[in-house]
Each structure stands twice: as structure tokens, then as C-alpha cells.
Amino acid sequence: MTTFIHDVLKDLQNDNQNISELTFVLPSKRAGLFLKHQLAEVVEQTIFAPEILSIEEFVEDLAQIKSTSNTELLFEFYSIYIQLTKKEQADSFESFSNWGQILLQDFNEIDRYLIPQEKIFNYLSSIQDLNHWSLEEPQTDFIRNYLAFWKKLYGYYNAFSKHLLNKKIGYQGLIYRKAVNNLESYIKNNAKRKHVFLGFNALNTSEETIIQELLKNKLASIYWDVDRVFMDNKKHDAGLFTRQHKNNWPFFKQNPFNWIAENYSKEKNISVFGVPKNIGQAKHIGSILESLQKTNGSLKNTAVVLGDENLLIPVLNSLPLSIDALNVTMGFPLKSIPLTSLFEVLFQSHKTNSSLFYFKDVVKIISHQFIRPLFFIDGVDNAALIIQTIDKNNLVYLNKERLYKIAKSCDTTIDLLFSNWDNAISFALENIFKLILAIKANLDKEKASNLLQLEYVFRFNELFTELKRLNEEHQHIKDIATLFSVYKELLSTETLDFQGEPLQGLQIMGMLESRVLDFETVIIASVNEGILPAGKSNNSFIPFDVKLENKLPTFKEKDAVYTYHFYKLLQRAKNIYITYNTEADVLTGGEKSRFITQLELEGIHKINSKIITPQVPQIEKELNVVKKNSDLQQKLIEVAKSGFSPSSLTNYIRNPIDFYYQKVLKIREHNDVEETVAANTLGTVVHNTLEDFYKPFVGKFLTIEAVKKLKLGIEKRVTYHFKNEYKEGDITKGKNLIIYEIAKRYVNNFLDLEIKALKAGDQIKIIAIEADNDIEIKIPELNYPVRLKGKVDRVDECNGIIRIIDYKTGKVEQNQVEIAYWEDLTTDYKKYSKSFQVLTYAYMMNQSGAINLPIEAGIISFKNLNKGFLKFAKKESVSSRSKDALITIDTLACFEAELKNLIIEICNPEIDFTEKEV
Template sequence: MDKFLEKVAVEILQDHGHNDTNLIVILPNKRSEIFLKNYLKEKTSGTYWLPDFYTTDEFIVHQSGFNLLDPILIYFELYEIHKSMQCDKAMPIEDFLSWAPMMLSDFNDIDLYKADADHVFKHLTEAKAIEQWNLSGAPLTPLQSDYVAFYRSLYSYYCELKARLATRNLGYKGMIYNFLSENTSILTEKLKDKKFILIGFNALSTSEKKIFGYIKDHFNTTFYWDVDEYYIYPEKTGLKQMEAGRFINELIREWKLSDIKWVSNNLKTSKKEIHIHGIAKQIGQVKFVSQQLSEWKTDVCEIDTAIVLADESLLLPLLHSLPEKTGNAKKVTFNVTMGYPLYNSSLSRFIMQWLNFISKSEERSSGKYDTIQLINLLKNPITKLVFEDDKLKYRNALTADFTNSNLVYLSEKDIKEIILTYEQPTLQRFFEILLIKNEDVPGFLDSLIELMQWVAEVVSTRYKNSNSLLEAQIDVTYSIVKKVHAMLQSRVHVFGLQALQKIFIQLFRRSEISLKGEPLTGIQIMGMLETRNLDFKNIILLSANEGIIPKTSEFESFIPFDIRHDNKLPMPKDKNDI
């Protein structure tokens, strides 16, 4: 059976030749772009001028003329708006950062799905006012009045944020998409004589539908899909519309497409060998993968094999469990196409523990430190890394000393007295950094940068480039810390350590450690969405459990479901259908 992207590569070469400089190819993600480029290379023997390749996000941002702004910076912008609107009643930045992400998410949805923002927020305000209405006719309490006033102010936040960003040619995703969908004539002016190939489009927002619908109507455009009759022609099997094919069917119907490339019947007709294994607990699953690979006796084409993680938190346990050889003693290689979440790393946990340790101390009038928090810091793998192997006994002895002190809180003097008894420069240097009184954010960040440089030095000396995961973890975290340090210098007066904690949480959750490898060799380890447009002969799917596929998660929004439904904003079901 021919692979989807391989078939696309053949058609591109047949229809457009080797030197079509006006061709633009748009795909959902980078992974499918890499594979398509490789197939084009394999199908050509001489010089070939590649088309322009974009993901959907890259194309829209590039053509809009706007720059996509980091969400953290947008939260700061929203807080500036909040201060200008509330004046003396403005809440502290650490409280505001708790719900700024939800506000931005709602603004993003409104713009992506081209809802009438004025109507949405007016409807929302009226609904919240009815909730607080007293049947007795009694006036609202100050708390109730503030509650309704907040919802009434959301439209002002929305308008002011867009106005501020637009003056600097900046925007968030929904704002940029909506702008281009309202100014599609830009595409005609900038992309004259261009031809488009759109591959594997599925769940598009209203703004995206309008943009790519315009491209379909005004440019030479070819669509390619890898779909099965079971999903887009359910009437042939006497079934209702399958959720997984709903979005593609909507695109075909709305764009009035007739010649659909390509619809197969592989789900029912192709030969498949499926094994289902019930395995207890997550660690059991990754150990089973290792066992399965080790027992495979036949030659397995690595590039045709994928391990798909429906639960991406299994990545690190899986990496530690993979075998070096298959059952026929053949060395096996792996390529990780997904990033390891930085939020789960030992270094990010250490930073959050340290921040909590310092901030809680400053909250106490005595300024003393929590003994349990201090012991947890000593047990963190990063602390273990800082101390050389022959110094680990001192770390363990320190933990025992702090425990045996039977004190809930320890003063800085108490801690230093214990440290001095060991007469170890490494211990003294570590605690000088750890206990420094940093009442201002830049001071803490300076100490954090010093500690991270120390950790990087230890890793470089001890592992000599043999621990790439730890080195990547340090590099990514260090770049985030430096970014925050530069970002906060002009805003010191409004930030405390609690606000810094929330900023780090946001950044760590959105950041990943890129596990660099050769993307076109080895068994591919990937998440569910990364498999789009790709074909494999052998697939091992982990965590095929209810609650994982589809994933259950809280849907955080200020806009309730009934108002979302009325304004055609995305609902939890839409995410499940994807």
C-alpha cells in the first residue's frame, strides 16, 4: 500500500515538474513537512527546486504582517489595562495572573471563530446579572456588584488589548487569524501567480475556513486528504456521521469540493493484524513495549514503526525502558518526535520548590525557613547533582541533622551553624546561594542564574556530553530564566516572588525539551497529533484507555456552554472529535 505523502510527492512532480517556483505547500505540522520533503528527494535524481513549505500557523502569521506575541507578555499587557481601568482597586499581579490565561483564551476563541464580541459579552453580562438578581428586590451587595461589573468590563479589556497590540503590529493567534480573514485581498496582492497545495486539513476554525476558502476561489489550488470511506461516507455502512470525519465533511461541503483526493476503503478491506493487551499501570505498559521490541525476531523496518503515546507523560519512563537490540540481535535506534515537558523536569521542580521555600519564609514575621521544605530541596535530584559523589554523604547527614533538630522552622543562623560543622566549601557555597535574602525578583533571578551556571559546569565536567537530556533541560530552563530576567527589569515595582512563581509555571508548562535526533531514521516515538498524514506498517499504541482517548480535561472559560453554543464557539465535544 502506497503511503499518503509518497503519493502526494509523485503527484507534485507529475503536475508541477522540478522547477515550479510559484508553488506553495501548506501542511498541518512540521513532521509531515519533513517526510514529504524526503519523498520528493527520493523521487528526483537531479536538481530540484523545492516549493515554499508552511504549516498553517506559519502561513497565516507570515501573510498577515503581524508578529505573534508571547502569551506571557500579553498577560502583562492585560494587567496594565486592568490597572488603568481599576486604579486603586486593581488587584495584585499574582492574583491577576491566575485568570489572565482564561481571559486570553476566550478572546482567542471569539476571534478564531469570528463571533460578535459585543454580542457575546453583552449576553454574558446579562446572564451573570440574572444569576445575582435578588427576587426580594433588595439591592446587590458590593461583592455581587463587583462580580457583575467584572463581566461587564470584559468587552473593554478585549477592545483595549486589540487596540494596544495593533499599534505595535503585534497580536495573539486569534487576532491575527481574524485580521487576515477580514483582509483576504492582501493574499491576492502578495501572492500573485502562486499555486497552492493544501494537505491533510481537518478541524479548521471559522477564520481559517474563510482564509483557505478565499485561496481556493482565487488561486490554482489542489487539496489532498488521507481519508477512509468509513469516516466520510457513513451512509454506505448504514451509520451516522462519524465524529472523526465530521470536520473533513464540513470542509468538503462548505467548499463544494467534488474531486476528492484520496478516499480509500482500507479500514474494511486491507489486511491488519491487531493485538490488544490489558496491562496494569503505566510502568507496566512501557516495560511491555521493551519486551515486545526485544522479542521481535524478524527484521523490522525502523522508519515504518511507530510508538504512539496517547498519554505523553509516559515519554521519560519509555526512554529509560527501551532495549538496545531486537530479538534478532539487531541494534535498534529511536527518534523522538515529541518534546519532553519541561514542567516535569527535576530542574523546574527545584526552581518551584526554591521559590516556594524563599517566599514562604518572607511571609513569616520571624523570617524562618520551613524545615520540611528545606529537606525536600536537599532530596531533589538537582541538589544531588551539585554535590560530587564523595560529598553525597554530607547531604544525607545534613538531612538527618535537620530532621533530628525537631524544629518546624529554622532560622538562617540555625542552618548556618549546622553547615559550618561540616567544614565543606561546596556545602557552604550552596547554602549561601540558597538562603540569600532576595526580597526583589531580580535578586532572586541573579541567584538562580548563578546556581544554574554551577549546575551546567558540573554536568559538563562529570558527563562530558553523555547526558543530552540533562544538558537540554539546563539549556531550555536557562534561556527561560534569562528571558524572564530581561522581561521583568522594567516592571520590578509590581512583581513579587509569588507572581514570579506563576510566571514560571506558565512558561514551564508551555515549554518542551527538544530531544534532537535524525527525524527520518529509527523507530518513531510520537504523540497522537504528530501522526497526522503519516503511515506506518507497525504501530504500538500506549494508554488506549477511556479518559485518555479522548482525553478528558476541564474546559476553562468565562463563557458558559449555552452562550458558546449560540455563538458557534468551540465546545469540549469539538476537541474530542479531533
Template structure:
């Protein structure tokens, strides 16, 4: 790894004094310390080490105040606020964190914080602002009310924090400002400021005062490329620093180099997809020799890409991660969020658990064998019974033996529940966990302890909803920091972690506008003009800071690889960073642009073919013993799926339906009709019979719901309530249609319902040596005015029930029903074949038809033979079966183009 800048600083300091313990080195962050120590070892330095401080630590030392932040500050601030105004804690946190950032900015940058608050409360300014938005009274009132409260609350918060000896980051800067002169006059330290770009006013005042007293040195890492060009925002702050009066003929501005103009290999990759960027990494590493890995950095501008990047780099032996990983992306964090959501619902006495909340916890937690068996059984049962909502007693019955079941029980109070969670985390840490899981669980164990200790000092009630808000803010804002051996191997880091460090090879991902620079996306209640007027940083200053980090990182590199996601999706606009555009237009180096397409085309566009081996043919012989119409129509739709379902006998696992599926909607109507008509089967129907059935529909629906193994609660809300209502209307309309027939003087008799048949032999050759055996269910068989009707209920509309058989060649092979669009007709033909072979049912007049739930009032739509008859249809069905059994014909997947729409 190149460390020329740090090396030069150490060389300079050793030239000044062989004993570096005289110096205090001030850095932007702690990470460069380990590299400074290595440089000292390489130079065989044997004295005492200098002190190392970050600029924040130095400011805090000067202020002499203890910083308060995070949960401790949120709770303290709310206690102050609720003593002035009424507010719910969850609502308070929605705006306080953004306000706190603004307040700290005001304290750090503004000359007078009171002036900014007064300005924000100025009615005329808010009036003009509201009118510019096209809104008037309500907008103005809300904003006036907000800033009126803030003008009271923020000074009071500041006062109360002072009384406790605590301070926010902004307050520490404010206090340090008052102590700078005294500190600079009295300190005996020799301070060395290394690699800074932008300072806050307090930091700048400190550095300049120390320079004036000749108690400090300042080393900047700048390059002529962006310092000399006034248009380059990367040099904006450094140009100002160079003009300080403290830099003169006696004290040079150190250092401005000309590294950026040295030859570089720069490649820009336009990649379609976010994760796809990580797939390019192995290709890039083919250009980088393994001995150069320690001089290579992979910089992730989107921290969410870390897992995918690690997967892509699994072949790299030595790899060091120096960045934070978002807590919200880890499984245990997700489980904790759901645990607190469940507790909030219990606190509201909802009386039931949502299955997905329970599963989210069960699936995310490490489980031993005993718990895994209980969870597996639970999954199977809720899937079988389609249990979307579970009562407390049912959950106890199903999961009561789970080792951590008490987490799902209603908490007595917040401190008791936090204790329970701490014990649970401790127990989990003794399981076989990977490093990330262990860190994730340890982080929450610590946080639960802190929250419990913090809330114990406050008088306002801590509800589970309050805890949920605290936990969600914790999960959404915090990261787990990875630390490793930064002196060897490939480095994976965020952009800020690269400060003061240089690499020969730099690979940067997500170089998109909005990621680099962040642009005008900061959360703030202070408009741009207010920030500008009171000298607070706007997005323009932030862009300049990130521009410097970007150019500084690549100025000493030799190979630069920049990737951006060109795919527009979600919040990503697919726009490359303007820093890339600036490089392309202004920099002296040639840039190679590469486009990486992420197509959705299948790897093999050829249809799947499954040859009928001897074992497949044996399975087909077994299949012939039980053939249904759905098997045949399934083959017509997709032969490969037929093979999977009926030859291999595989099936997709059931899933819980949050909304009633079309299949189960049809079952609900089927079962209800069966329940009702069973009561009047075998008799000639009267008007009274049918009127009575109408009054029994609700009861029949409830019986059907039980038969489906669904919970009644499933149908009590949302779309499922609508589906049940529609099913009730369909059942009633079918009864009304029968009632209409009876009222018109027709004789109607129900013969069979859900009639099951099997072992119905059908011969495939003239010698009757080869046959299949049909099976099936006929929804309804009735007799209308002497005509036997075979009726099949369908959820969808009736289609293609008029058959015209045409001879194909001299052998008159019939193939009409070997077409998926005639699947309803095919099914009815098999039912008619069954009737034809039942002497007890056979009558001279018989017909088959479809009764569609989508067209109930059209009644039974009858199958018609325009040319040919049932015998012709059965020849067509025989040929279809022979096609399935043909050993020379493979099961071949039907591609989209094969289907007719």
C-alpha cells in the same frame, strides 16, 4: 516508517511540476518536513526545496502582527488590568490564563466577540444559571461582577496590544480574517495544504478562497471506515470539507482510502497500574523484529510515563523521542520552586526556615565534593537534633560555607535575585550533568533572563511572591522538547506528534477515558450552551478531533497494541477509552483482550530463615555479655529483626520527626519525672515537696527538651504543642498520685531514679559454667510503707501482669514468658532478679509494677504470681535465652499469621 500519504503528495506535486520550489507546503506541524526531505532524496530530486510553513505561521504572515504570549503577555495584561481595577498579581494569574484561552476561542470562532461578552454579562442568564445551581444572590453577584469587569478589561487589553503592534493568537486570527481576500488575490505562492482535519473559521476561509483562485491544493488523509459512517465522529470535519463547493467535477476531494479494513492484529491490554503499563513494553517488543523498530511508534498519552518507558526500553539501541517532558517532573524544577517559596516566606518575615524546604533544594541540585560534605554534615545535625525549623543565624552557622548559600538569604529585590540565579545556572552548567539536567538548567537560565527583562519595563512592584507565582506557572505549564533522529530507530511520541506519519506497529499507553478523548475536562469560563450558541468548539468538537488522530494513526498499521490503566486511583477512574469500546463493537477486526495483574503478593511467601553458622554463634557469645529485657522481647516479636539488631548490630537511620513520636513522647515524660524527683530523692516525701514539684514542671519539660536535643520552637505549634501539653498533664498527675498517698498518711521515699545496672550474672546451667550478663535501666525504685517498689514507666497500657506457671511434661519446663504478650512481665521479672541480688536493697517485702502514662490515675499496677514465683519466671527466661542460643534453631521470620491480635 511508512509515509505513503506524504509520498503520494510529493509524487503528485512532481507530476505537476519538476521544480518544487514553486510550492509552499503548509503542514499541521514542523515534524513531517524531515520525512518529506527524505522522500525527495529517495526520488533523487535535485532542485530547490519548497517552502514549508505551519498553518499558524501562515495566518501570522497574513495578519502581519507579532504574537505575544507567556510571561510577557501575563505582565502586560496585568499592567492594563491594574490601571482599571485593584487586584493582586497572584490572584490575577489564577483566572487570567483560563480567560485568555476563552478570549482567543471567542476571537477565532465567534462572528462578533462583543456579542459574546454582552451575552455573558446578561443578568437574566446568570440569574437562571445561579438558580439552577441552587445558589442565588452571592453567586449571581460574583459572576455579574466578573463579566462586568471583563467587558471593560478585554476590549482595553485588545486596544493596548494593537497600539504596541502585538497580538494574541485569537487577535491574529481576527486580523487575518480581514486580510484574507487581499492575500488570496495578490499572493503568487502555490500553497499545498497537507493532512488537515479541523480548521478554524479563518483557516477554512483562507483555504477555500485560495481554492477558488486556483492558488492552492488540499490533500486530506481520510478513510472510508469513518467517512462513510455518519456515526463515526472521527470523520465529522472531513465530511463537512468534502461538501465544500470548491470540490467538484474539476477538483476532486483527495484522498479517501480504504486502509482501515485491511487485516490488522489488535491487542488491548487491561493493566492494573499506571507505571505497570511500561513494564509490558518489553513483552510486546518480543513480537516485533528489531529490523522493524524504525516502523514502530510508542505513543504516550500521558507524558509523565516517559521516564518509566525509557527505563523499560533501555535495551533498545536506536531510540528517538519526539514529545515534551513536563518541566514540573524534573529535580532542578522542584528545587527552583522551593527556592522561591523560601524567598516568599523570608519576604513575609517568618524568621525561620522549614527544614524540608531547605532539603528539597540541597537534594535536587548537582553538588561538588565540598558542598556534598557540608550537606551531609547538615543532614546529620538536623536529624540528631530533630530541627524542624531553623533560624537565620543557625542556618548561616550550618550552611554558610555552601557555594550557593546566598540563594537562601533574603533577596534585596527581584532583579538582583534573578541576576544571582542566572549566575548560579551558568556555574551549574560547567558541572558534570546529564543531558536532561543540562536542558532543565538551561531552560531556567533563559527564563530568568526573560523575566528580568520583562519586569524591568513595568511600574508595579515585583515582590518575591509575584516571582514565585510566575515561576510556578512556568514550571507547571511548560515542557522540555526532546529532538533526535526521527529517520531511524524506535519512535516515542505524543499523539499530536504522529500527525501525517504512519507506522506498521503502534503501541499506545494510557488509552483511558479522560486521556483519549479528554472529554469535558477543559478549563473554561464559558458554559457549554454559550460555546454552542456562538459556534465555539465544545468538548464534543475536541473529541472528534482526537477521534480522527486515533483512527488515522491506526488505519495503515498492521499491529496495534492499546494499553489502559484499569486501576482506580486519584483522578484516574480506571475506565478504558470509549474509542477502545467502539473498536471492540464496530470495527471489522478481531480484537484480543489481555489482562495484566499487578499483585502485591511477595515474590517469596516463605518466611526468612537465618541459619546459625559458626560466625553467628560467635556473635551470640558476645551478645551474652550484655543482655537486656528489650533484647528478649524483641526476639519474641521477630527473631529475624533480633538477628539484624543485636547480632549484626545494624540499625535504621534516624529521621526527623515533624510530629513527636510515641518513643520521644515517652522520653519527654521520663526525663521530666527524673529531673523533678532527683530534687527530692533520698528523703521521706512531704506534701510541700510534692506541691513544689508541681510548680517546677514547666522548667523540667524545658530541661528535658534540651536533653532530647529538640528545639523549643518544635513544641510551639500544631500537634507538638498538644503533645507537650499532654506530657505536662501526665507528669502533674503522677505527682498528684504521690501527693494523694502522702496526704492519706502513707510513708513514701524515693530510693533511685533511672537506676542503671550491668554485669548482672544469670546462670544457664546447674553447674554455673554457662551464664549471661543482664543490663538495664529501672525508671524508679521507691519505698512505700516499708515495701520496696520497682517501677517501670510505660507509654501504653499495662497488660498481662498476672502470671500462672503450669508444668509442661515431667521435666516441668517453664515456657510461659516465651510469649510476646508477657513482655512487660518478663521485664519486671529481670528487675526483681536484680533486686534479689543486691544485698543493700534486698528487703523482705518487694514488688514490681507498671505505671502507665495512658492510665496515670490507676497508679502502679503490680506484677502478681498466682502460681509459682520469681524462680519459676527465671526458669522461663532461661529457656528463652537457650532458645536464642540453640545452634540447631534458625532465626525465622514471623509472618502475620504467627501474631496474635
């Protein structure tokens, strides 16, 4: 396969051109690299290399102006803006940057296409005057300011362009316009300089003017790379621009059009694969490359072209390990490297001028892979200490001083991370630079294994150095929020460049990097509508009809550019693999590109289309089973000797594997910081408050006056217990304040219920509060002692009947403390766990001799207080209305049988701990 560049060089050689004296102008620098490489293959003798320039470099040379970054242009533009705008009407830099970027793009387009500036800006102003929505007279200040903005656009443009020209810098459009202005003198001064333009397609008016003038003065030749199929089909967008140039340029009325090739119609192997998701595409590309390498022995003359840059890392991770030579033209976006997340959370935590830091931000920062090592001093992991203290004390917000106390040896690092930036930009940047140096110093300890991480740190140091320079020069950044905004703007344009063999092995590139280049095998990824082509987008102040009127490019022309690039890749290739995402990812994907449909409808090539589905093995969920070996059996004996609690037994009924983790292995769930008071914390507060209130009444009858007096101490005791349980969490605002008030309301309502019962004539005597029970039960089947233990919230005597009461702050209904069949107690946790618990309390107290039967046992639900005391009851059948609420010796005998069977099952070495399906 011969490439376009090779054919151009051969043609020049056959035309007896002195290649050393030519100036080659190409669409990109990368194309120039390939031209140098092909030059060595075409020219047989030693020569001086010709001058090879990208179009941007050539135009800069012509204009004698250097291009600068978008961010710097924005700073320069704001300087002009505030000079031309009254102080009280001027936007902040952060607000300005939102619309300033769009205006810069419009300035760029207007200049590149040589549109008369004053004319178009006045036209835009007139349109807005006609279109504005307010018909009121006189006009409001808002409308006046709105229309005044449009009238100022030409003034902004004029002052800004003059300012840039004075500094010898500019945006691309301004450089192009200046180059056109300098064209006449350039031609006079370079009368013998011969230019060769090759591989161009869509040209702006400036480029057309420059090239045509050089052609007219016989100082240039131009080579087009377009196929006859595209030229002859007047509706084919791949030839849209080239047809226009051929028909409209005066030069081609008398000179040949070089060239219209006939490569596209040649036989090609085209395969189109629909693959779900981006990762699926990356994996399939890896499979294609592996297959190609096995077949061909190498991947020379093979390119992977990514329509979506987000595929770069998945594709790199999916490459076969056997690939030895690789060149990645695309830069790796700096925003995607791990260090980005650190500065993101740092800026977020410092955006508000506060000395307090949210605990999640603190944990994220100190746990970050680049920061955690800085907290590891003398073998102590101070980051872990901070996290433990946050959890233990329920710290939702922390200040620097509190962090000092926890991690005493990390003052310097804490200062760098958590000193209040106080909207002082210089202080913030100084801290960031010191932090970068601290990270670098740590990485330097094992430099050989941290080279990539050091490269990350170096690139961020460069980025913040640029930020510092821009701000020192212009002083536009006034607060941390604006600094963060500008930082993100810079970050979005920065890349980490790969090192590789630019002319060897597999090539991975974006669509624009493929210009002028030809490959025998091409894999094009993400060929989805909305990606290739990008579709309708109009990030501009210039309306669509005004663009048409002034021959500015619209989305149609932008789509045609991508159509050309797409078909250009196919033109000389023999093996073509196209992948697209079959699944809708947010707003992109799911719909294959019109390019694929067009390929199928053309009928020129046979398209092999397949939908690829990843091989997903069916993984049946295996329930976790723990075998009861001798060691586990010994631990169960120890558990039995120390005592089963009602909650641990119901835990086993719910899921044996949870019982194993919590009771045998002693694994406790991690207690996260409670930003909002948790339900169990609320329950503990209410329980403890009632315990404080009723402890003094043990052995005494309650009176209305005594209970009323208790109500006076509700706020004090609830507050005390909240501080005790919720530690340093804040209960003074938000949801926590509401929960705090609910706790007081629960206690108050309970006391009201007590008063109501006393007024109704009930005689209530408190027998025990938070009664501890610890008994041994005889189980003949087990040859070791078994104990039961647990606390009963309250035992009282109401009108001569002893009641065992369990408090529940959640909602409980009467049917949850009723049973029909005893065996249900140990099989259905959801329905009968409440009944099991109250019966266990009754059983323990009876066995210990603390109470005499018959008794009542049940629950008081604080969310269902109007139902009063919910008594346990035994029914004859599920549907029976007849029920017995008294717990007698027969009741406990039936319960005891179920209880012992349950404990025997837990301790049985033949019955493994088997997870229950949830």
C-alpha cells in the same frame, strides 16, 4: 505501502505542476519534514525545493504578525487590565492569572471563528445579568462589581487587541483574524503563487475563509485525507468535518473533491491489549517492539503514538537495547527533570518572608543531587554535618547564621540557598542565577560525563532569564508567591527537545504530531476514555448554548478531532497494536476508549483482544536467619560478660533478630528530628523529674507536707528536663505545648496519689531511686560469666512491705502483670513483657542482697493512675481469681529457671537468631 503525502506528490507530478513554484501548506512542521523526504523519492531530477509551511507559519506570513508565548500574553493583558480597572478594584497579578488565561482562550476562539466581538461580549453580559443570584435592590457592591466585570469584557478585548497589533505580536486567534482582513491584498500581490493545502480536517472559520478564497481565485488546490467508510457513514465522527466541507463549500459544487480513499477497508492486523497501569503498558510496548524487530529485522516505518505524554519516559526505559535508530518528536517536559524539584523546594521555603527555614526543607535542599557536591569541600561532607547537627539538637527551624556555624567553609553556598529573599524579586532571581552558575561550575569539572545535567542547567537558565525579562519589562510580579506562580506557568509549557534521526528508525510521538503521517506499523498507547478522547471539559467563560449559537467548537467537535486522528493512523497501517490501562488511576484509566468499542462494533476488521497481566512471581517471605558462627559466638560471650538488661531480654522474646541487630551489632535506630515530642521523650522527662524530686528522700519516710512542697517545683524541673531531652525543639506552642502540660499533669497527679496514700495512713519509706543493679548469675551450662544489669525506677517500703516500682507513661492494665504459667513469660512478649521486667528487677535486687523477701513488685501507669500500684501476681490458672501478689523465694526460683533457659537459648550455638513473623 504508499503514504498520503506520496500520493499527493505523484498527483501533482502527473498534473504537470512545477513543484518548485508551489507553496505547500500542512497542519504541522513535522509533516513538512516528511514531505521534503518524500519529494526526493518522487522527483527524479534536481529541482529547487518548494516552499513548505505549517498553517501557523502561513497565517503569520499573511497577517504580518508574530505569535508570542502564553506567559508573555498574560503579562501584556495584565498591563491593559490595570489601565482599565480602578486601583482598588484590580486583582493582583497572581489572582488575575487564574482567570486571565481562560479569558485569553476565549478571545482566541472568538477571533479564530470570526465571531463579531461586541455582539458576543454584550450577549454574555446580558446572560449574567439575567442569571445572577441576587434579587436585592439596591444591588450589593459584590453584585455590582460582578456584573461590571462582564460589561468590561469587550473593553478589555478591544484595548488588548489594539495594544498587540501596535506591537506586531498576537495570539493565534488575533493573527488569524488579521490574516483574513489582509486576504484581499495578499491575493492581489500573489496572483501567480500556487498553494497546495493537504491533510487538513477540522478547520476554524478563519482557515475555511482563507482556503476558500484562494480556491475561488484559482490560487490553491486542496487534498483531503479521508476514507470512504467515514464519509459514507453519516454518524462516523472521523468524517464529520470533511463531510461538512464537501457539502457546504461552494467550490465543491463544481470541482472534484480530492480525495476519498479506500484504504481503511483493506485487511489489517489489529490487536487490542488491556494492560494494568501505565508502566505495564510501557513494558508491553517494549515487548511488542522487540518481537517486531526480530520478525522484520528493523523498525522502519513503525510509530509509537502516546495518548498520554506521561508515558514517554516509561516507554523510553522499556525500549529494547537493540534499537539503534530512534526519533522522539515529543519534547520531554521540563517539569519532569531532576532540577525541577530543587527549585520547587527553594520557592516553597522562601514563599513566606522569614529568616527561619523548616528542617525538612533544609535537608531536601542540601541533599539534592545538584547541591550536595557544593557542600563537599576539602574532603569534608558539610551537608552530612548539617544533617547530623539537626538530628542531634532536634532543630525544627534553622536560620542562616546557625548554618554558618555548622558548615564554616560553605558560606557562599549557604548565602545563595538560605539568604532571606524578603519578597525582593530582583534579589531572588539574582541568587538563582548565581546558584545556576555554581552548579554549572561544579558540573564542568567532569564535563564529559555531565553533558545531560549541563543541558538541564542551561534550560533552567533560559527559563529564569525569560522570567527576568518579563518582570523587568512589565513589573507585575510583586512577591515571591507570584514569582513562583509565573515560574510554574512557564515551566508547564517548556520542554527539553530530543536529538535523533527524524526520518529513520522508530518514531515516538504524540497524537497531534501524527497528523498527515502514515506508518505501516502503529502502536497506540493509553487508548482510554478521558484520554482518547479527552471527554467533556469546558475551561471557558462562554456557556455551552452560546457556543452552539455562535458555531464555536464544543467538546463534541474536540472529540471528533481526536476520532479523525485515531482513525487516520489506522487508515493505511497494516499492523496495529492498541493498548489501554485496565486499572483506575485516580480519575483516569480503567475504562477502555469508545474508539476501541467502535472498532469492535464496526465489524470491518477482526479484532484480536487480550487482557495482559504482568507475570508476578509469588515471592514467599523468608524469615531472616542469622547463623551463630564462631565470631558471633565470641560476641555473644562479650555481651553476656557486659550484662543483659531486662529490656534487651524482652527484646529477644519479641523478635530475636532485633536483639541481634541492637545488642550484638550495636545498630541503633536513627533518631529523627522530633517535631512533636515523642512518647519516649515524654517518659524520660517524667522519669527524670521524679528522680530529682525523690532522690533527697532516700532512707527517709515521706510526709504530706514534703510531697506538697515538691508540687511547687513541677514546672521548673519539667521545663529543665524538656530542654535537656528535647534539645532546641519548641515546646511553647501547638501539640508540643499540650504534651508539656501533660508531663506536668502526670507528675502532679502522681504526687496527688502519693498524698492520698499518706492521708489514708500509709507509711512510705524511700529505699532507692534509679537503683543500679549489676549481678553475676551462675549458669552451669555456660562456661563463661553471665551478668544482669538494669536500673530500678523506685524501691520503697510501704507499711512494712518492700515494693519494686517501675514507672510507665503508657497505659498498663492489671492483667498485664499477672501470669498463670511460668513458661509464658519467655514466649508471649505482648502479654507478659511487663511481668518479665519487674521480676528481673526483683531477682537482681534479691541476688545482690539489697532487699529481703518477701516483696511486691509492679508498675505505676501514668495513664491508669486511678488503679494505683499494679502488683505482679501469680495465678493458679488463666481463669482463676485466686492470686498471690507476694514475691517469695519460690517465686524467684521459678522465674530463675525461665530466665536461665532464655539466656541459654540466646547463647546456644545450635539455635540461630531467627526472625519472628510480625
